[in-house]
Amino acid sequence: MYLVTLLGNGVLILVTILDSRPRKPMYFFLKNLSFLDICYTTSSVPLILDSFLTPRKTISSSACFGQMFLSFAMGTTEYVLLSMMAFDRSVAICNPLRYSVVMSKAAYVPMASSWAAGIINTGVQTSLAIRLPFCGDNVINHFTCEMLAVLKLACADISINVISMVVANVIFLGIPVLLIFFSYVFIIATILRIPSAEGRKKAFSTCSAHLTVVIIFYGTIVFMYAKPKSKDPLGTDKQDLAGKLICLFYGVVAPMFTPSSTA
Numbered sequence: 001m002y003l004v005t006l007l008g009n010g011v012l013i014l015v016t017i018l019d020s021r022p023r024k025p026m027y028f029f030l031k032n033l034s035f036l037d038i039c040y041t042t043s044s045v046p047l048i049l050d051s052f053l054t055p056r057k058t059i060s061s062s063a064c065f066g067q068m069f070l071s072f073a074m075g076t077t078e079y080v081l082l083s084m085m086a087f088d089r090s091v092a093i094c095n096p097l098r099y100s101v102v103m104s105k106a107a108y109v110p111m112a113s114s115w116a117a118g119i120i121n122t123g124v125q126t127s128l129a130i131r132l133p134f135c136g137d138n139v140i141n142h143f144t145c146e147m148l149a150v151l152k153l154a155c156a157d158i159s160i161n162v163i164s165m166v167v168a169n170v171i172f173l174g175i176p177v178l179l180i181f182f183s184y185v186f187i188i189a190t191i192l193r194i195p196s197a198e199g200r201k202k203a204f205s206t207c208s209a210h211l212t213v214v215i216i217f218y219g220t221i222v223f224m225y226a227k228p229k230s231k232d233p234l235g236t237d238k239q240d241l242a243g244k245l246i247c248l249f250y251g252v253v254a255p256m257f258t259p260s261s262t263a
Contacts (some may be wrong), residue, residue, distance in 0.1 A: 077118030
């Protein structure tokens with residue numbers, strides 16, 4: 001699955017670079033998304049494979065926080081990037097005559113600042129986590145150095161970390177979700193006003209790829225955090241296992257489907 005992710009997203013990037021025709025903002029965002037998926041998967045899968053294939057089950061603190069930084073940064077960046085792609089599709093469908101003006105190169109290239117947003121946010125979260133004291137066995141109950149799994153090992157008050165993550169989630173998760181939602185409200189309203197079935201189908205096909213990625217990406221998050229918590233003492237272990245598997249799907253399976261969903 002890791003090799004398929006590398007090959008599929010790599011080919012998608014190569015095709016959009018070599019082909020002289022795709023110069024639309026959509027292809028610019030697709031290149032960024034594919035590169036992002038490669039980085040995101042690479043931040044965790046090699047460590048997981050190493051733990052499966054070798055007797056060594058330990059990781060140094062620097063490697064752990066490095067892996068945490070990369071995966072958290074890539075996830076945050078993808079939230080913002082998907083919202084930028086939703087805005088691009090809404091302009092293309094709702095205002096096609098003004099598309100080249102609104103989404104000029106001077107306008108859409110700065111939208112790649114989503115990378116900067118992800119790095120800055122993750123830098124804050126990781127620096128707060130590094131300052132915490134860790135005492136005890138320091139056994140991470142997860143496949144990777146996931147932020148919340150590491151914070152559970154801290155032998156100090158983590159309320160500042162929690163507040164910081166809540167604020168970051170509102171800014172980098174909540175706002176992008178709202179932007180995607182309203183973008184598709186306008187898109188669907190515009191598509192429904194198209195008189196011909198062929199026209200509606202053609203208009204929807206231009207945003208179906210992005211919508212597929214959004215459903216895969218956000219669907220796993222909603223399923224993970226919207227589940228009711230079990231009151232059964234044994235349910236905690238089941239929830240932890242479910243969280244790990246969903247995280248694995250979110251970080252390994254979803255990036256593998258990006259090239260096929262955008263084809």
